Amino acid sequence: MMNKVNLRELILEILLEISKGERHSHLIIRGTLEKYQYLEKQERAFITRVCEGTLEYRLRLDYILNRYSTVPTEKMKPVIRELLRSGVYQMLYMDSVPDSAVCNEAVKLARKKGFYNLTGFVNGVLRKVAREYGSIRFPQKSQPVEYLSVMYSMPIWLVERFLKDYGFEKSEKIFEAFLEESPTTIRIREHLVDKQAVLESLEKQKVLVEKAPYVENAYYLKNYDYLPALEAFRMGNIQVQDVSSMLVAEIADPREGDYVIDLCAAPGGKSLCIADKLKGTGRVDARDISRTKTDLIRENAIRQNFLNVVVTEKDATELDSEALEKADILLADVPCSGLGVIGRKTDIKYNISQAGIQELAALQRKILEQASTYVKPGGTLIYSTCTVTPEENIENVRWFTEHYPYELESLDPYLCEELRGETTKEGYLQLLPGIHHCDGFFIARLKRKTEWNR
Numbered sequence: 001m002m003n004k005v006n007l008r009e010l011i012l013e014i015l016l017e018i019s020k021g022e023r024h025s026h027l028i029i030r031g032t033l034e035k036y037q038y039l040e041k042q043e044r045a046f047i048t049r050v051c052e053g054t055l056e057y058r059l060r061l062d063y064i065l066n067r068y069s070t071v072p073t074e075k076m077k078p079v080i081r082e083l084l085r086s087g088v089y090q091m092l093y094m095d096s097v098p099d100s101a102v103c104n105e106a107v108k109l110a111r112k113k114g115f116y117n118l119t120g121f122v123n124g125v126l127r128k129v130a131r132e133y134g135s136i137r138f139p140q141k142s143q144p145v146e147y148l149s150v151m152y153s154m155p156i157w158l159v160e161r162f163l164k165d166y167g168f169e170k171s172e173k174i175f176e177a178f179l180e181e182s183p184t185t186i187r188i189r190e191h192l193v194d195k196q197a198v199l200e201s202l203e204k205q206k207v208l209v210e211k212a213p214y215v216e217n218a219y220y221l222k223n224y225d226y227l228p229a230l231e232a233f234r235m236g237n238i239q240v241q242d243v244s245s246m247l248v249a250e251i252a253d254p255r256e257g258d259y260v261i262d263l264c265a266a267p268g269g270k271s272l273c274i275a276d277k278l279k280g281t282g283r284v285d286a287r288d289i290s291r292t293k294t295d296l297i298r299e300n301a302i303r304q305n306f307l308n309v310v311v312t313e314k315d316a317t318e319l320d321s322e323a324l325e326k327a328d329i330l331l332a333d334v335p336c337s338g339l340g341v342i343g344r345k346t347d348i349k350y351n352i353s354q355a356g357i358q359e360l361a362a363l364q365r366k367i368l369e370q371a372s373t374y375v376k377p378g379g380t381l382i383y384s385t386c387t388v389t390p391e392e393n394i395e396n397v398r399w400f401t402e403h404y405p406y407e408l409e410s411l412d413p414y415l416c417e418e419l420r421g422e423t424t425k426e427g428y429l430q431l432l433p434g435i436h437h438c439d440g441f442f443i444a445r446l447k448r449k450t451e452w453n454r
């Protein structure tokens with residue numbers, strides 16, 4: 001018989017690993033769940049929920065703990081800090097766990113980890129929080145920065161940035177959306193796939209399927225445990241992808257026979273979406289910087305049986321003289337700060353810095369510089385990011401049109417009415433979580449001028 005696993009100990013180990021900030025939290029959680037595949041569905045869900053929740057609400061949990069602890073959270077021993085954070089998270093956000101059980105388990109675990117002299121401290125702090133939580137005074141809207149930081153667990157400097165770029169109301173909606181559960185969105189393939197049959201196969205496997213907005217073949221999936229167990233997934237008929245990413249392929253609008261270069265393609269979502277739209281014709285040259293990354297694209301292309309996708313390892317900042325003026329469509333879905341997908345990748349909000357954003361904006365310009373040479377005169381360049389900072393988005397596009405023979409082109413022919421507006425008419429779209437029904441994303445469509453007529 002299998003030894004009983006101590007779930008809270010696993011959670012503590014995951015949180016300690018996450019707190020080092022060296023690897024993405026979703027990879028750490030996934031790695032542990034893969035190692036303990038034999039755990040029950042509810043046990044796996046419990047681990048995921050406590051780890052994700054503790055991370056998502058870290059700053060708010062620290063604010064609460066610092067009201068009751070004589071030692072501030074940043075001075076605590078890491079084991080004690082993560083035990084307290086996850087304890088408070090369970091008490092405040094998980095009705096199914098009694099407060100007394102949370103305190104007892106945390107004390108037991110502190111002892112097991114060798115912190116005998118701190119068991120009284122752990123017990124005292126958690127019991128005080130349980131008793132007095134209702135009377136904690138949180139910052140009010142009259143102190144907007146502190147309020148948004150504590151209530152939505154966003155670092156102060158990021159709150160200040162969002163306030164500057166988007167104002168209070170929009171920022172609050174965006175932060176609220178970051179804390180909501182992000183749905184699993186899929187795209188059903190268009191070419192050679194019977195959409196109705198795919199929907200029926202999903203329903204037969206008891207998956208709840210709901211239409212997602214903006215894109216015809218986009219759906220939300222609920223009530224499934226393990227994606228690879230779904231026939232539609234194994235057959236390569238569906239692809240997990242947020243609607244914002246699907247919009248890139250809609251806006252690229254490939255025509256049969258087109259040659260498309262995707263400079264930063266891994267794991268391949270947009271490349272494969274475009275390849276599907278090419279209906280088995282043309283070619284998508286899907287590139288990325290490392291073998292690990294290109295293997296991800298290959299894996300996805302093979303599962304979905306795409307024959308018009310060629311995968312290559314290439315650094316997009318280096319010139320590829322063989323590709324000069326060859327592409328009908330060039331996709332630069334560049335590495336970015338990822339602030340639009342904090343709802344899916346929580347650690348971004350704790351790990352990104354203003355200097356990091358500046359560095360990324362410079363890297364994006366370097367990639368655009370090379371990209372500019374691969375497009376046929378009259379061809380299309382799509383620039384996209386999953387972030388919301390002006391310097392990585394519209395400011396880069398303005399810089400690009402000032403220095404290279406490109407002009408913005410309206411997105412309206414490719415978008416549903418709901419997404420059309422002033423900027424889409426001009427040629428770009430900034431999607432914001434909480435305002436739009438998808439991740440935060442930026443897409444611009446640029447046409448290479450046939451003559452350099454500045």
Ligand SMILES: C[S@@+](CC[C@H](N)C(=O)[O-])C[C@H]1O[C@@H](n2cnc3c(N)ncnc32)[C@H](O)[C@@H]1O
Nearest residue numbers: 264265266267268269270288289315316333335
């Ligand atoms: C936003 S992700 C791409 C997502 C992908 N387009 C999709 O839809 O699945 C950015 C990618 O850029 C890649 N990247 C970073 N620096 C690069 C470089 N210098 N050259 C090529 N790819 C690079 C990263 O490995 C990462 O896979």
